[in-house]
Each structure stands twice: as structure tokens, then as C-alpha cells.
Amino acid sequence: MVEIERKFLVASEDFKDQASTQTRIVQGFLNTDPERTVRIRIKGDNGFITVKGKSNEAGTTRVEWEKEIPVHEAEQLLLLCEEGIIEKIRYEIKAGNHIFEVDEFFGNNAGLIVAEVELTTENEAFNKPSWLAEEVTGAIQYYNSQLSKHPYKSW
Amino acid sequence: MVEIERKFLVASEDFKDQASTQTRIVQGFLNTDPERTVRIRIKGDNGFITVKGKSNEAGTTRVEWEKEIPVHEAEQLLLLCEEGIIEKIRYEIKAGNHIFEVDEFFGNNAGLIVAEVELTTENEAFNKPSWLAEEVTGAIQYYNSQLSKHPYKSW
Numbered sequence: 001m002v003e004i005e006r007k008f009l010v011a012s013e014d015f016k017d018q019a020s021t022q023t024r025i026v027q028g029f030l031n032t033d034p035e036r037t038v039r040i041r042i043k044g045d046n047g048f049i050t051v052k053g054k055s056n057e058a059g060t061t062r063v064e065w066e067k068e069i070p071v072h073e074a075e076q077l078l079l080l081c082e083e084g085i086i087e088k089i090r091y092e093i094k095a096g097n098h099i100f101e102v103d104e105f106f107g108n109n110a111g112l113i114v115a116e117v118e119l120t121t122e123n124e125a126f127n128k129p130s131w132l133a134e135e136v137t138g139a140i141q142y143y144n145s146q147l148s149k150h151p152y153k154s155w
Numbered sequence: 156m157v158e159i160e161r162k163f164l165v166a167s168e169d170f171k172d173q174a175s176t177q178t179r180i181v182q183g184f185l186n187t188d189p190e191r192t193v194r195i196r197i198k199g200d201n202g203f204i205t206v207k208g209k210s211n212e213a214g215t216t217r218v219e220w221e222k223e224i225p226v227h228e229a230e231q232l233l234l235l236c237e238e239g240i241i242e243k244i245r246y247e248i249k250a251g252n253h254i255f256e257v258d259e260f261f262g263n264n265a266g267l268i269v270a271e272v273e274l275t276t277e278n279e280a281f282n283k284p285s286w287l288a289e290e291v292t293g294a295i296q297y298y299n300s301q302l303s304k305h306p307y308k309s310w
Contacts, residue, residue, distance in 0.1 A: 001228075001231055030185075030186055030191045030193050030206060031185055031186040031188075031191070031193060033186075035235070036185045036186070036235045036236070036237070038185050038186060038193050049204070049222070051185060051232060051235060053234075053235045063231070063235065065228060065231065065232055067204070067222060067224065069222065073156075073220060076156055076218070076220065077206060077220055079208075080190070080191045080206060080208045080218065081191070082191070
């Protein structure tokens with residue numbers, strides 16, 4: 001139930017040629033408080049409800065709980081979410097032993113591309129693809145919950 | 156996914172003799188905003204996550220979505236909840252064609268006893284047991300989400 005992740009900006013679109021999958025994601029938040037975010041997500045044909053706790057100081061580690069739910073229920077729950085529904089395409093890209101999830105945002109967050117890699121320990125090494133740019137692990141403004149309220153275009 | 160309910164204060168403990176079941180409930184909130192409350196509940200041996208939308212003007216009707224989850228997951232999620240965990244015993248009491256759920260609160264809400272009856276339409280008639288007192292349907296201070304932040308003892 002603990003998720004360890006590092007997050008990076010993406011400087012070019014070169015990653016798209018390396019992607020093994022791409023999936024449309026629509027998501028909203030029932031709570032954007034970083035201490036207890038509650039996210040409703042439709043990813044492709046699947047629905048999810050996800051709760052995340054606050055990060056450790058390094059920003060790498062958060063409690064995360066997720067449950068799959070029927071898409072039609074996720075659609076109803078999206079209607080209850082705060083304003084600021086997020087739309088993005090997620091690309092999965094294998095690099096060494098890890099999978100990078102790269103999110104290309106649309107709408108009010110268009111222009112933003114962010115990559116995340118999930119680790120099993122905080123200090124685990126991983127290959128850095130050439131298109132990875134500045135690390136933004138722990139930077140709260142890049143949390144999707146914050147992007148829904150303070151989108152990239154408003155920065 | 157819509158819940159129609161009316162809520163009453165309870166003036167005496169006579170209801171206890173009529174109860175068919177009693178179950179301990181422990182619950183907390185990941186969001187107490189009446190527009191989108193998110194509740195984590197352990198009821199007896201079962202865990203639940205529940206989302207409720209805001210009420211209609213009469214206070215009778217709210218969107219409600221609930222999913223059963225493993226108790227050990229509910230226990231973990233309770234740790235993420237806002238301060239103000241609620242403990243109560245729920246009694247179920249049959250009255251005519253309806254079941255009243257009567258909640259006797261403990262801790263900072265001790266002294267408060269509230270009964271709810273679920274209806275299929277807003278105007279449906281129902282028998283009123285003798286121990287029902289003032290109607291408080293739609294009174295937000297009696298929402299459990301509000302009782303967690305502003306408990307009865309502080310009123």
C-alpha cells in the first residue's frame with residue numbers, strides 16, 4: 001500500500017516512438033488535499049477510485065490505495081468531483097528493468113509532459129532515457145490534484 | 156445511486172427494546188465537504204468506502220455510492236482520514252414497512268441519538284414510532300461528516 005515513485009519533466013516527444021501502449025485517461029478529484037487525495041479515474045475502459053496519503057519529505061513515497069470500479073460508476077462519480085477534470089494520454093515505455101509512465105496533458109494543462117517511474121526502494125537505480133529532463137519528484141504543483149485546480153496554462 | 160432519507164432526533168431509549176440488530180460502527184472522513192463527502196466505515200466485520208454528493212433543497216435526497224472493501228484496508232484508510240473518528244452503535248428497528256436505523260453516538264458525540272428512515276420517494280408515508288422526536292432532515296450539523304469536525308459536545 002506504499003508507492004515509491006520519481007517524477008521528471010519530459011523535454012521532447014522522442015518518447016512516443018518507444019511507447020508500447022498509449023491509453024486515454026480522464027480523471028477528477030473528490031479531494032485535492034495532499035494529505036488525503038481521492039481520485040476518480042477512467043483509464044481506457046476501466047474505472048478506478050484511488051486514495052493517496054501525504055508524501056514523505058523526499059516526495060518519493062506515498063500511501064496509495066486503489067480499487068477498480070465499473071466505468072459507469074466512475075462516470076457518475078466524476079460528476080461529483082471538484083472542477084478541473086484532467087485529460088491526458090499515458091504512454092508506457094520500457095527502459096531497462098523499469099517502465100516509465102509518460103503523461104501528455106491536454107486542455108488547461110496542454111504543453112505539460114511528465115514521466116514517472118515506480119521503484120521498489122527509494123534508492124533503487126534506474127536507466128534514464130534521453131528525453132528525461134528536470135526531476136520534479138515531490139513538487140506539489142505537479143501533483144495531478146493540484147493541476148486540476150491550478151492548471152499548467154495558469155502558471 | 157440516489158438515496159432518499161429523513162432524519163429525526165430520538166428522545167428516549169425505548170427504541171432499544173424494539174431493535175432487531177445492533178452493530179458497532181467506526182468511521183472517518185477523507186473529505187467532509189457536503190458537496191462530496193468521502194467516508195471510510197467499519198461496520199461490524201465489514202469495511203466500506205462511501206461517496207455522497209450534496210443534498211437537494213429539502214435535504215431528503217443525495218447521490219450516494221458505496222463499495223465494500225476488506226476491513227484491513229478500511230483500517231489503513233481510517234489512518235488517512237481527518238481528525239474526528241466517529242464511534243456509534245447502530246440499531247435497526249422495523250416499523251410498518253420501513254426499517255429505522257438508529258445511531259447512538261459515543262466519544263465527543265455522546266448524548267446524541269439520531270434515527271433515519273430510507274424512502275423510495277420523497278413523499279412516501281411511514282409510521283412514526285413513539286420515540287421519534289424533532290425532524291432534522293437536511294440539517295447539516297447532524298451530518299456525520301460535520302459531527303466529526305464539530306462534535307455534539309461542542310455545540
